[in-house]
Amino acid sequence: MAIISITTTQNIELEYELASLGDRIIASIVDDIIKIAYVVILLMVLGISADSFGEGGIVFFLLLMLPAALYSLLSEVFLNGQSVGKKVMAIKVISLNGNQPTFSQYLIRWIFRLIDLLMFSGLIAVVVVAATKKHQRIGDLVAGTTLVKTKARTGIEQTLYVPTVDTSYIVTYPEVVNLKDSDMQLIKEVMINVRKSGNNILAWQTTEKLENILHVKNQYDDPMNFLYVLLSDYNHLASKEQQ
Known part of the structure; x- marks a missing residue:
């Protein structure tokens, strides 16, 4: 199992399990099936030849093909780094x-797909991903990205966006409203990594940073309890705003 350590802009070190070459290949196959299905349906609806549209038929046909061409780029931009294939394989x-x-x-990742995946039938991508420490294709190397697994590894992964059912819930740290969704996601990632590695120092470091940011005091002996309460408070307050 390949692991990558990333130090965030908040100087917090997180570990992710890298997506394997097999994960990437299967995700790519799923995405290719979707794109091929789109093209086949398009041809069935419009006819086998774009010439049926007249002189401007080729241009019009190419415009209709844009969704397939831009599929990977648009998916990753609007689906938080995932496409349908990546969601199926739980990678992002x-x-x-x-x-x-x-x-x-x-x-950049999308542009370099022309080299990575289209030239030599994807052989370049396979070789580069297999040879690089962080399992990166050329597009990843240039863009400064990689693919990691998103599958839950602990029992707290669903706490961030699940509404709090208990209406009698008492918020301990109302100051948590000053944090953003991205901050809470980072807290969740820290908790996942602490559960996985047993590195409680990371939890203490995160707790100290949050105490300074929110101007609150940790009331618990275990910093993980503090982080969990923050998640619960945020979740409860967010659910109330949506009601």
Whole structure:
């Protein structure tokens, strides 16, 4: 099992399990099936030849093909680093700086697909991914990204966006509303890594940073309890806003 350690802009080190070559290949096959299905349906609806549209038929046909051509780019931009194939394989694109990949990073990955996947029937991508320590194809190397697994490894993965059912729930740290969704996602990732590695120092470091940011005091002996309460408070307050 290949692991990658990433230090975020908040100086918090996180570990991710890298997507394997097999994960990438199967995800790519699923995505290719979707794109082929789109093209086949398009041809069935419009006819086998674009010439049936007249002189401007070729241009019009090429415009209709754009969704298939841009499928990977648009999927990753709007689906948080995933396509349908990546969702099926529970993998996603992340930036090596610990942040959400930018549009330019997604764009670079997409542009280099021409080299990685289309030239030599994807052989280049297979060789480069297998040879690089972080399992990166050329597009990833240039963009500063890689693919990691998203499958839950502990029992807390569903706590962030699941509404709190208990209406009698008492919020311990109302100051948590000053944090953003991305901050809470980072807290969750820290908890996952602590559960996995047993590195409680990481939990203490995160707790100290949050105490300074929120101007609150940890009331618990175990910093993981503090982080869990913050997640629960945030979840409860967010669910109330949606009601």
